[in-house]
Amino acid sequence: MTQIVPVILCxxxxxxxxxxxxxxxxxxxxxxxxxTTLFAATVARCSADAGFAPPVVVTGAAHLPHVEQQxxxxxxxxxxVEPAAxxxxxxxxxxxxxxxxxxxxxxxPSDHHIGDRAAxxxxxxxxxxxxxxxxxxxLGIEAKxxxxxxxxxxxxxxxxxxxxxxxxxxxxxxGDRARGFxxxxxxxxxxxxxxxxxxxxxxxxxAHRPAILDAVGKAVAGGREDxxxxxxxxxxxxxxxxxxxxxxxxxxxxxxxxxxxxMAWSDIGNWPAVREARPRDAAGNATAGRVELVDCRNxxxxxxxxxxxxxxxxxxxxxxxxxxxxxxxxxxxxKVGKLQGAVNQ
Amino acid sequence: MTQIVPVILCxxxxxxxxxxxxxxxxxxxxxxxxxTTLFAATVARCSADAGFAPPVVVTGAAHLPHVEQQxxxxxxxxxxVEPAAxxxxxxxxxxxxxxxxxxxxxxxPSDHHIGDRAAxxxxxxxxxxxxxxxxxxxLGIEAKxxxxxxxxxxxxxxxxxxxxxxxxxxxxxxGDRARGFxxxxxxxxxxxxxxxxxxxxxxxxxAHRPAILDAVGKAVAGGREDxxxxxxxxxxxxxxxxxxxxxxxxxxxxxxxxxxxxMAWSDIGNWPAVREARPRDAAGNATAGRVELVDCRNxxxxxxxxxxxxxxxxxxxxxxxxxxxxxxxxxxxxKVGKLQGAVNQ
Numbered sequence: 001m002t003q004i005v006p007v008i009l010c011x012x013x014x015x016x017x018x019x020x021x022x023x024x025x026x027x028x029x030x031x032x033x034x035x036t037t038l039f040a041a042t043v044a045r046c047s048a049d050a051g052f053a054p055p056v057v058v059t060g061a062a063h064l065p066h067v068e069q070q071x072x073x074x075x076x077x078x079x080x081v082e083p084a085a086x087x088x089x090x091x092x093x094x095x096x097x098x099x100x101x102x103x104x105x106x107x108x109p110s111d112h113h114i115g116d117r118a119a120x121x122x123x124x125x126x127x128x129x130x131x132x133x134x135x136x137x138x139l140g141i142e143a144k145x146x147x148x149x150x151x152x153x154x155x156x157x158x159x160x161x162x163x164x165x166x167x168x169x170x171x172x173x174x175g176d177r178a179r180g181f182x183x184x185x186x187x188x189x190x191x192x193x194x195x196x197x198x199x200x201x202x203x204x205x206x207a208h209r210p211a212i213l214d215a216v217g218k219a220v221a222g223g224r225e226d227x228x229x230x231x232x233x234x235x236x237x238x239x240x241x242x243x244x245x246x247x248x249x250x251x252x253x254x255x256x257x258x259x260x261x262x263m264a265w266s267d268i269g270n271w272p273a274v275r276e277a278r279p280r281d282a283a284g285n286a287t288a289g290r291v292e293l294v295d296c297r298n299x300x301x302x303x304x305x306x307x308x309x310x311x312x313x314x315x316x317x318x319x320x321x322x323x324x325x326x327x328x329x330x331x332x333x334x335k336v337g338k339l340q341g342a343v344n345q
Numbered sequence: 346m347t348q349i350v351p352v353i354l355c356x357x358x359x360x361x362x363x364x365x366x367x368x369x370x371x372x373x374x375x376x377x378x379x380x381t382t383l384f385a386a387t388v389a390r391c392s393a394d395a396g397f398a399p400p401v402v403v404t405g406a407a408h409l410p411h412v413e414q415q416x417x418x419x420x421x422x423x424x425x426v427e428p429a430a431x432x433x434x435x436x437x438x439x440x441x442x443x444x445x446x447x448x449x450x451x452x453x454p455s456d457h458h459i460g461d462r463a464a465x466x467x468x469x470x471x472x473x474x475x476x477x478x479x480x481x482x483x484l485g486i487e488a489k490x491x492x493x494x495x496x497x498x499x500x501x502x503x504x505x506x507x508x509x510x511x512x513x514x515x516x517x518x519x520g521d522r523a524r525g526f527x528x529x530x531x532x533x534x535x536x537x538x539x540x541x542x543x544x545x546x547x548x549x550x551x552a553h554r555p556a557i558l559d560a561v562g563k564a565v566a567g568g569r570e571d572x573x574x575x576x577x578x579x580x581x582x583x584x585x586x587x588x589x590x591x592x593x594x595x596x597x598x599x600x601x602x603x604x605x606x607x608m609a610w611s612d613i614g615n616w617p618a619v620r621e622a623r624p625r626d627a628a629g630n631a632t633a634g635r636v637e638l639v640d641c642r643n644x645x646x647x648x649x650x651x652x653x654x655x656x657x658x659x660x661x662x663x664x665x666x667x668x669x670x671x672x673x674x675x676x677x678x679x680k681v682g683k684l685q686g687a688v689n690q
Binding site: 019292294295303305306307308309310311312313316318320322323324325326327328329331332333335336338339340341 | 364637639640648650651652653654655656657658661663665667668669670671672673674676677678680681683684685686
């Protein structure tokens, strides 16, 4: 079987992790969990050691210095520099058009955390095997809690040893509906990790979003190489419709499949998710930096300098980052991206 | 009638207001309420404009530079520099022994806040008038809530137009007892403000604590003048028993009286008390410095620099002071003085 080519998507600003995440220091490049950045952990997870081909990273000019620095020790890595952000359908199409038609891509976001690397590798191989048979495969994250922040997949008929058809895609549900999914079973979070054979992906894109394929094709045809970097032509790329691969392809194809993955996955989508992904003490507290806690439970404190002393609080987040201090309830953390400090960067 | 001589007691560190209060920057010299320091506000309250004689300030060497700086515009002020901290009985005795025997002293802590200055002046004059008749007078703070952090006075028989005998002194009660006091009525907080004629105070001290009077007398006899400063002899003063004027004199004298005072008093004894004394918005929030609040109620935020953003919290305190950040529940604020940062200064 062909080697699996990791296609690592690296965009987005992660304003909900402000003030640690800033415009000049975006989420994928922060050591949010375990001392390594989410981007570096993604690259390491998809390394030659684990049997993967060198990665293709699709990113924007703003992230390029970070990407190049963190890819320095990854031989053969290719970088596609998006002239503008046009969502995942276009980003994946850029990579597909630069790869052999029989290659199998493993599309990976670069700002998620996966705690169980062996489970990831096993699921990725199963998904790639199904992709090699012509399926468009999502990794389905075992849904253990009724999260309302993710899309869901409903598992359908089995395919082979470890795959299933996707019976249905469901957009972010409300709480009642999400609880129903958990109770019923057979529902999985859509974590944005996909395995596609290049020719199948391009065929489905041609069938369902021919305009996207056409414009991305022109951008690639008019692009230029610059060492390991490829710069698509900005003119045609600007005209590409901004759409996710889920909407553009996965919900339309008749060949959608899924492979379940129970791999301690988190999208690290907000500060409570950071707390869950970090080691915690017996009272559920997670701290980084100089911190004293008295009578605290389920508190996350992360300081880049000043000592933080917390007394008598439960389920709150405190983040100190140079000239900004954030104090929020866990529920309030959803509003971090709307704070003046996060908006006016 | 003799002029009233303010005797301003200036000691203590206020560790429960850490990190704003520090060893080198103690509570009386912080602008905690209304832009002026508690010490300066005390001096202003007892000024010549309000009919008071120049003050006598009793303080320690550590506070002396602050005291002298803030007294620069107060002509005639005298300073007694305690060689060691020996509590209020000794501090008041030092002042008494430096004043004419017929003077009336108004003893004032310098780290409390009084919001209604006119009410203070009226109560102080009533108390001084009673002191001129031989009573040892406490200002009794109208107890409107069942605080457990203060001693209480029970009002007895009326004396004259606005005074009462003290029926009983009660040490800090528990919550049930305090609630009983409020329900019953006639109970007042002991705020540590007293009016004494010098000769009466010294006579009562001689009767009930002759050793304190004797040792303080030797310290004064062996002391030295240095401009407006008087330095008692450290040797004899070191031997003085450390006792409050309440225990040493007020609970023993047969001539204890009180004058009720409803003057928006606060001992600013902890961060929630600072919050109560400051202007608050419609949701009960009080902020100082660069602050953004979202969905907050009854929050106090005070920052000396960094912006503080708070989301979705009720009844908490956030204080940022250079290299220290404090986040506490209102109830937890009682433990601030025990934090590592407060203890290891």
